[in-house]
Amino acid sequence: MYTVLIAENEPWVLKGIVQMVKAAGMEFQVVGECSNGNEAWNMIQEVWPMLLITDIMMPELDGLSLIKRIAEQRIPMVSVIISGYDNFQYAQKAMSYGVSEYLLKPLEYEILTEALKRSKDKLESLKDLNNYIVRFQCLLENSQGLALDTIMQKQNQLIQSILRLHGLNNNARVGLLNILDNKLKTLLNDFGIEFRDIPKSKHQDETSILKYYMAMLEKWYLEYPRMVKSSMPEAIAQSCRYIETNFKTNLSLAEMANLTNFSISHFSMLFKEHTGSSFVSYVNRLRVDEAKKLLRTSSYAVSEIADIVGYASGPYFTRVFKAHTGVSPLEYRRRMGS
Template sequence: MYTVLVAENEPWVLKGIVKMVEEAGEEFQVVGACSNGEEAWNQIRDVWPMLLITDIMMPEMDGLTLCGKINEHRLPIVSVIISGYDNFQYAQKAMTYGVSEYLLKPVRFELLKESLNRSKEKLESLKDLNGYVVKFQALLDNRQALPAKLALQKQVELIQSVLSMNDYRKSLRISLLHIFDRKLRMLLDECDIDYPDIPAIDVADGEGVVPYYKAMLEKWYLSRSGIAKSSMPAIIEQSCRYIKENYKEDITLTDMAERANFSVSHFSALFKKHTGTSLINYVNGLKIEEAKKLLLSTSYSVSEITEIVGFSTTPYFSRVFKTTVGLSPLEYRKRMDS
């Protein structure tokens, strides 16, 4: 399965591309759709897609800048640009950022499908790396509501499994450790959590890696317990109430930021600081809780529940459910009924 994020500022084009990707083959699964580059950048660091399809011209952050950031941070993502401009300089710049495909609007289904199929080889090479990053993110979000001590233990075990990779996978090992490090630093900085007492290390060295990550992760998990006791800004409380009342609808980071009269990046950081998770994971958490109730109290099929709680596709719902609960929807229903 290849997870896909689509970024396009024209709503009808965005819906069209999402539909084409879903029809291109069962192996392609859309896990996010957004209308500007800033929101796409935030979603990338939360859902970790394997493939990005982005318009080149968008508000907040354009597609080229977005691809540049992905390249700069060496994220395990294949990028496809869609443009209304047959401009050699744009295409040339995209190539320097490692963009896989450059497609012109209007996008035809056959061309997009061919582009996706051509990307499969690159996507396959990223599978292992992406899998580790998704697990790391799920534990950071603590989607299974584990006690902090157990969540930290599982994170450390994940780091140790990366360190135990054979020497022939050294580049993969180093890439993962760098991604984990940047993610942690970014998260701590966004939530105003200080860590000057933790000296930086060379993650490629190996020695001191586990104690370093353990110290950084302890900062994060300890801050989560403090957040619950601190006062939440009124605007975040209002946002949470709105989300709880409307979570089955298509709630986007951009929409919520506009409601709060904040920039996308500022609202995202403030929301994470005071809820302990990203907007998309907060919304998905509410959907999963409702899905659990429906699985136990009704005979609805998984596809019917997908639609009721507001997930875009059944495979995406099943993936989020398993990541959160530890079981597939049907396994959960069967075990709870037994």
């Protein structure tokens, strides 16, 4: 399963690309749609897609600047540029940032599917790295409501497994640790949580590195619940009610922002501030909770349950379920004796 984020400021073009990616095969799962580079950057850090398809010219943050930022932070992701400009300098700069494909508008289905096929080998090589980040994100949001000692133990195990990459792939190890560090600092800053009393050790041995990350994570898990505001705006409360009623349908961030008359970025910020969860994680938690109930009480196949709770792809459902529960749907059913 390859997760895909699409960024395009022309709504009709965006819709067309989404439809083409979905038609390209069940292995490609669209997990986000954005209308500008800033929205795409924010969503990348929530859903951590494996593949980005982006227009080169967008408001607020253009496609080249977005991909440059991804490259600078060494995020394991395949990028495809779509441009209305057959410009060698644009293409050359895009390739210097690691872009896999530079496609011209108007985009044809056959051209895109061929580009997606060519990307498969690289996507396969990124699967394990992407999984580390997705697991880290899921634990940060603590969607299972785990006790502090349990969640710290899980994060400890995850970071230790990243540290063990040293002998196999040091570049991947360094890149993953930098991503975790940037993510933690951004979250702590956004919520006004002071962390400068946790200096990064000058020693780069595994014990010192692990101690630093665990101290940062403890700060987050202890302070973050206090920072979530208790007074929720009616627009966000209404959104939560709507999501809880319609989570089995194909909900999108853009749709929810439109319902509340907020911009996507403003809705996303308010939603996370007042619910303590990103929109995507909120929907996934509801779907996983419903799936768990069906796994315990029904004889539906896993693929059928995936469809019932709102996932177009069984493999993607399994990935999300395992990220939230630590086990596959079949293993969950077996353990619950269903």
